[in-house]
Amino acid sequence: MKSLYIHIPFCKKKCHYCDFTSFSGREALMPEYIDALEREIYLLTTNHYPLTTVFIGGGTPSILSPQQLRRLLNIIKNNFDLTNLKEMTFEANPESLDREKLSILQELFSEAIRLSIGLQCFDNKYLKDLGRIHSSEEFLDKYTQARMLGINNINIDLIYGLPGQGLAQWQNTLQKTVALKPEHISAYCLTPAKGTMFDYNNVSVDENIASDMYKFTSEYLPANGYGHYEISNFALSGRECVHNKIYWGNKEYIGIGASAVSYINGVRSKNVADLGAYLKDAGKKSLVEESESLDEESKLGETVMLGLRMRRGIELTQQIESKYTDIITKYKNDGFLEIADNRMFLTQKALFVSNTILADFV
Ligand code: SF4
Structure with a gap:
């Protein structure tokens, strides 16, 4: 049994803190990118792998058009054995999620679907400062649509430690989030990654305030029924993310797409991150940019660190x-x-x- 990660490296606009492999203004390449994903999957699936979890992340997977989304989901369905699939996470941002895409997810993956929505916080001012292009109202609208369509496993992604954000504002975001009763909440401290606009502008996190925010989070969420099961992750009983627990358990997984990482038979390999190179090389061995065979000592170190x-x-x-x-x-x-x-x-x-x-x- 394996877990599959698929990377969608497109975003409508780059956020000010993010250095993930994602490109804005390249949406015209999305059909070609799905062709490339399909080629990479063909090369892999001579065994028709049985999967327990699938995670479609990015970037912004919800940026795919309904037709492109349907095609991608069908490629997964046609090339892997999903008989024992437990979970299929789909990452989405409010501005590009809509009823049609939600219905396609429901139609093709029904019970296994786990929707992960990037909200980050409820204050529109801070969302704007982060370079996000959605409002909290837009998030609420899409969250409600997902619930109305029967999606019953939803994660909300939050970020704390934002420039100018005080403890009271963070508490307000947490209270509003809990009131929606999502099954899962991820709360990460802002990290202005190197080479980003925040880095360029020397934006830093006030460690004292961020530490108070973290302390409040790790008391408030468990008091409201969310088990604190990983440093930054909280879930209602039975709703921990199965896929991410594969990573933290140092188990095997397959990564597909630009910059995606795989860990199979003790070998960790990473696909090229450059979009042009990925489109050209998908389905060929030259796709792998870095590869490392872990000896027993390194494996043990990683098992401890991740566990x-x-x-x-x-x-x-x-x-x-x-x-x-x-x-x-x-x-x-x-x-x-x-x-x-x-x-x-x-x-x-x-x-x-x-x-x-x-x-x-x-
Ligand atoms: S934070 Fe998410 S939406 Fe923003 S640029 Fe990074 S991947 Fe895209």
Whole structure:
């Protein structure tokens, strides 16, 4: 059983903080891009892989026209064994989602569909500052349409630590989000990525305010029924993201599309990110830009680093204990790591500074 990720690298406009592989103003290439995805899938699916999860991310997958979306979903249906499919996540932004696309998702993937909508926050002023091109009203309209069409597994993506945003404004966003009762909420701290407009303008995050926002989030959401199951992810019971848990469990997955990463048989490989090169090389071996065969030591380090992102942590095997004795002792003494019932996990106070801790294991 495998998990499949498909990358759609098109956005109507580039947000001011984002360095994901996504291009604006290249929508004319979308039909050609779907042809290329199909070629890449043909090359892969000689075995007609059985899939447990599919994740269509980006970029902005909802930017595809209804016809292009239908075609992409049919390519997946025709080339993989979906008998045991548990979840099919589709990422969407409010400005490009509509009733017709929602109906196509429902028609072709019905019960498995999981919609992930990028809201980021409820304040239109901050949305504008982020370079987002939707309003909170537009989000509400599309969220309501999805519910009316019977989509019963929805994630809302949020970002905190925005320039000028105070704790009260973030609390307001969380309260309005919870009132909608989505099944899942992701809340990430703003990261002005290198080379972005925010980076160029030296926009930085106030760590003290962001830390208060994170603390509030990790108390408020669980108090409202959302289990805090990963550093930045919260879900109602039984609604954790199955696909992302494959990544955090360091399990195998196939990535299709420009810049997509695959992890199969201990080899991690990454497709070219350049759109022109991807369109030219999809379906050929030259598509892979980087490839690394992980030895046992690297695999173990990644298993620990990824597994500790989950609040339930990892099983503390003898191998892990002996390889990381010093690091474990240090962080345990500092109150950042805890061990109970033969499992090791990050403590609450470690979560906001987890990047530094996790990096020590690889
Ligand atoms: S944040 Fe999302 S919508 Fe904005 S540019 Fe990046 S991928 Fe596109």
